[in-house]
Amino acid sequence: MLSTDENNELPLDSQQRLLEQLSEANRLLSEDLRRWQSIEAQLKRDEEKYRILFETSGDAHFVFQSRSAIDCNQAALSLFGFVAKAEAIGIGLMQLVRISKTESSLSLEHFQDKIFKTHSEGSQTFEWQARTQDDHLIPVEILMTALPIEAGEVLLVVFRDISERKRAQEEASYLAYYDPLTSLPNRRLFLDRLDRSFARSRRQGHKLALLLIDLDRFKNINDSRGHAAGDELLQIFSGRLQALIRRQDTFARLGGDEFVVLLEGLDTCPTQATDAASALAEKLLDALDSPIPLSSGDCHITASIGVMVFPLGEETAEAALQKADMAMYLAKQEGRNRVRVFHSSIYEAVDRRIAMENELSQAVSRDELKLVYQLQFDRNYRPVSVEALCRWMHPTLGEIHPSTFIPLAEESGIIIELGKQVLQRAVSEIVQLNKMLPQKQRIRLSVNVSPRQLEHPSFLKTIDKLIQKENIEPGFLILEITENTFMSDLGSMIDLIRLLHERGIDTSLDDFGTGFSSLSYLKKLPIHELKIDTSFVCELEHNEDDAVMVKAILAIGRHYRLQVVAEGVESRHHLLLLKTFGCDLFQGNLFAAPLDVQSLTNFIGQHHLKLLDPNYEVGIEPLPPAPAPEKDQAASSPG
Numbered sequence: 001m002l003s004t005d006e007n008n009e010l011p012l013d014s015q016q017r018l019l020e021q022l023s024e025a026n027r028l029l030s031e032d033l034r035r036w037q038s039i040e041a042q043l044k045r046d047e048e049k050y051r052i053l054f055e056t057s058g059d060a061h062f063v064f065q066s067r068s069a070i071d072c073n074q075a076a077l078s079l080f081g082f083v084a085k086a087e088a089i090g091i092g093l094m095q096l097v098r099i100s101k102t103e104s105s106l107s108l109e110h111f112q113d114k115i116f117k118t119h120s121e122g123s124q125t126f127e128w129q130a131r132t133q134d135d136h137l138i139p140v141e142i143l144m145t146a147l148p149i150e151a152g153e154v155l156l157v158v159f160r161d162i163s164e165r166k167r168a169q170e171e172a173s174y175l176a177y178y179d180p181l182t183s184l185p186n187r188r189l190f191l192d193r194l195d196r197s198f199a200r201s202r203r204q205g206h207k208l209a210l211l212l213i214d215l216d217r218f219k220n221i222n223d224s225r226g227h228a229a230g231d232e233l234l235q236i237f238s239g240r241l242q243a244l245i246r247r248q249d250t251f252a253r254l255g256g257d258e259f260v261v262l263l264e265g266l267d268t269c270p271t272q273a274t275d276a277a278s279a280l281a282e283k284l285l286d287a288l289d290s291p292i293p294l295s296s297g298d299c300h301i302t303a304s305i306g307v308m309v310f311p312l313g314e315e316t317a318e319a320a321l322q323k324a325d326m327a328m329y330l331a332k333q334e335g336r337n338r339v340r341v342f343h344s345s346i347y348e349a350v351d352r353r354i355a356m357e358n359e360l361s362q363a364v365s366r367d368e369l370k371l372v373y374q375l376q377f378d379r380n381y382r383p384v385s386v387e388a389l390c391r392w393m394h395p396t397l398g399e400i401h402p403s404t405f406i407p408l409a410e411e412s413g414i415i416i417e418l419g420k421q422v423l424q425r426a427v428s429e430i431v432q433l434n435k436m437l438p439q440k441q442r443i444r445l446s447v448n449v450s451p452r453q454l455e456h457p458s459f460l461k462t463i464d465k466l467i468q469k470e471n472i473e474p475g476f477l478i479l480e481i482t483e484n485t486f487m488s489d490l491g492s493m494i495d496l497i498r499l500l501h502e503r504g505i506d507t508s509l510d511d512f513g514t515g516f517s518s519l520s521y522l523k524k525l526p527i528h529e530l531k532i533d534t535s536f537v538c539e540l541e542h543n544e545d546d547a548v549m550v551k552a553i554l555a556i557g558r559h560y561r562l563q564v565v566a567e568g569v570e571s572r573h574h575l576l577l578l579k580t581f582g583c584d585l586f587q588g589n590l591f592a593a594p595l596d597v598q599s600l601t602n603f604i605g606q607h608h609l610k611l612l613d614p615n616y617e618v619g620i621e622p623l624p625p626a627p628a629p630e631k632d633q634a635a636s637s638p639g
C-alpha cells in the first residue's frame with residue numbers, strides 16, 4: 001500500500017520530485033532573469049553610448065517622425081540657433097532648409113525627391129543650404145537615413161556645416177582666375193574674356209583694342225627697396241589705373257609687371273577706334289606723373305604701352321596680343337614712358353631696332369663712337385666748360401644722333417660699356433686740351449651718365465681708376481644725370497652723389513623740369529647744378545609759359561644755391577632774356593655748336609682773342625676793319 005498523508009496530500013516522493021522541478025525552474029528563471037538583466041544593462045549602456053555619441057557629435061542631428069522633429073542633439077541647437085531642445089522639438093524639416101523658387105538646385109521638388117529616394121533606397125547624401133532661426137543661410141552637407149521602428153519609420157537627418165570647405169573651394173577657384181596681389185583678373189581669365197569678346201566683336205563688327213602695359217625699370221625697385229615695396233607699388237599702380245578704366249572693359253595682370261587692358265565696343269572705323277585707344281593709353285601714362293607713395297618713401301614710375309586695335313584682318317586673338325606686345329617692345333626701345341600703336345610697318349621697325357642693337361654693340365668695340373663738345377659760357381661770355389656729346393659714325397648710315405641710339409643702348413645694357421668709353425675718352429681728351437691752354441683758360445668737363453650706368457656696382461671703381469689715371473683735379477668733372485635717375489631709389493642715389501662729391505666730382509641735374517612733377521627730392525640732393533632744357537629755351541621770346549618755367553627754375557636754383565645752365569641758346573634774344581632772368585651759364589648754337597676736339601681747341605683760342613675786343617658782342621661779329629681813306633687809294637694808284 002502507497003504511503004499518503006492523512007489530508008490526501010501527494011505522496012512524498014512526488015512532492016520531492018515536484019520540489020526539485022520547481023527549484024530547477026526557479027534556477028532557470030533566475031538565470032534568465034540575470035541574463036535579461038545583463039542584456040538590459042548592456043542595452044542601457046549601448047543606448048547611453050549612442051546617446052552620448054548623438055549628443056556630442058559635431059554635426060547637427062535631427063530625428064523626424066511624420067516630418068516633425070522628435071529629437072535633436074546639442075550641435076543641432078547651436079547650428080540652427082535654438083535656445084533649448086523644447087524649441088526644436090516639433091519643428092518641420094522644411095523649416096530648416098532653404099527652398100528657392102529661382103535656383104533649381106535648391107527647389108522644393110529637388111528636396112522632396114531626396115526624401116523620396118531616402119525612403120526607397122535607405123539613405124541620401126547631398127549639399128544644400130540650412131536656414132537658421134535668425135534667417136542665416138549656411139552651406140551644409142545633409143545625410144538622410146530612413147530607420148525602421150515599430151511604429152513605422154523615422155528619418156535621421158544629419159546636417160554638416162561645410163562653410164569652411166566652401167570657402168576653401170571658392171578661394172581655390174578665385175586663385176585660379178584672379179591675381180591675389182592686385183585682385184585683378186589673371187592671364188587665364190583674361191584670355192578667356194579675350195576669346196569671348198573677340199567672338200562678339202566678329203558678330204557685331206565693333207573693334208576691340210589691347211593696351212599692353214609694362215612698367216619701366218620695375219626690377220630696380222624690387223632690387224633696391226625689396227619685394228614688399230615692389231608689391232606695394234604694383235597694388236597702388238593697378239588701383240590708380242583701374243580708376244580710369246570703364247567697368248565694361250577688362251584690366252588684367254598678365255604676370256610680373258605686365259598688365260593689359262581690353263577695350264570693347266569701340267567704333268567700327270579702325271582710325272576712330274585707334275584714336276580712342278591711344279587717348280586712353282596716354283591718360284594712363286599721365287596718371288603716373290605724380291609720385292607713388294610707398295611706405296618706404298615716394299617713388300616714381302613710368303610705363304611703356306603697346307596698342308593694338310583689332311580685328312583688322314584675319315588675325316586671331318592670340319596674334320593680336322603678340323602684336324600689342326611688339327608695339328610695347330618698340331615703345332621700350334624708343335626710350336620708354338611712351339605709347340606705340342601697332343601698324344604693319346612695325347615689323348620692319350622692330351627688325352631695324354634688333355639689327356641696330358647688334359650693330360651698336362659692335363660699334364662700341366669697333367671704335368665707331370665719336371665725341372663732340374659743346375661749350376658753356378659765363379655771363380661775361382668766357383668759355384668755362386664743355387659738355388661731351390656722343391655721336392655714332394655708322395659705316396653706311398653716317399652720323400647717328402644720341403636720341404636714336406642712347407635709348408637702345410640703355411634698353412639693351414650696351415650703355416654700361418658705351419658710357420664707360422665716353423667717360424674715359426672725354427676725360428682724357430679734355431685733360432690733354434687743358435694742358436695746351438693757359439691756366440686761366442682751362443675748362444671743366446660735363447659728361448652725361450645714364451641711370452643704368454650709375455646703378456652699376458662697378459661705377460665708382462671706374463671713376464676712381466679714372467681719377468688716378470688722369471690725375472683729375474677736384475671740380476674738373478661734372479656728371480650730368482636726368483631727373484628720371486631718381487625714380488627707383490632716391491636714398492641710394494643721394495649716397496652715390498655724396499661719394500662722388502667727396503671725390504671732387506660735381507653733379508648736374510640735366511633736362512630739369514621735363515621729368516616728373518615732385519620737387520621734394522631736390523632739397524635732399526647734394527647736387528651742384530641745374531640745366532634748363534632746350535625745350536624751355538627755344539621759344540622763350542614768344543611763349544609766356546616757357547618764360548615762367550625758366551624763371552621758376554632760376555628761382556629754385558637761387559634758393560638752393562645751385563648754378564643754372566641754359567641749353568639751346570640759339571639767338572641773342574634768348575641770351576638777353578636769360579641773362580636778365582639771372583641765368584649763370586649759357587650753352588647753345590649762338591655761341592658754338594658741338595665741335596670735335598681739334599675744332600674746340602681752335603675755337604677757344606680764337607674766342608679769347610675776340611674777348612679782348614671791347615666791341616665784341618656774342619652773335620654780332622666785330623665790324624670788319626674800316627676801309628682805307630680814299631686819298632691814300634688815289635695816292636697809291638698808278639699814274
Ligand code: C2E
Nearest residue numbers: 389390401402403406422448449450568569570587588589
Ligand atoms: P642733353 O644732355 O640735354 O644735351 C643737350 C642737347 O641739346 C644736345 O643734343 C645738344 O646738341 C643740343 N643743343 C644744345 N644747344 C642747342 C641749340 O642751340 N640748338 C639745338 N637745336 N640743339 C642744341 P644731342 O647731342 O643730340 O644729345 C641729345 C641727348 O643725348 C643729350 O641731351 C643726352 O641726354 C644724350 N646724350 C648725348 N651723349 C650722351 C652720352 O655720352 N651718354 C649719355 N648717357 N647720354 C648722352
Ligand code: MG
Nearest residue numbers: 387448480510
Ligand atoms: Mg646733358
Ligand code: MG
Nearest residue numbers: 510511533567
Ligand atoms: Mg639737357
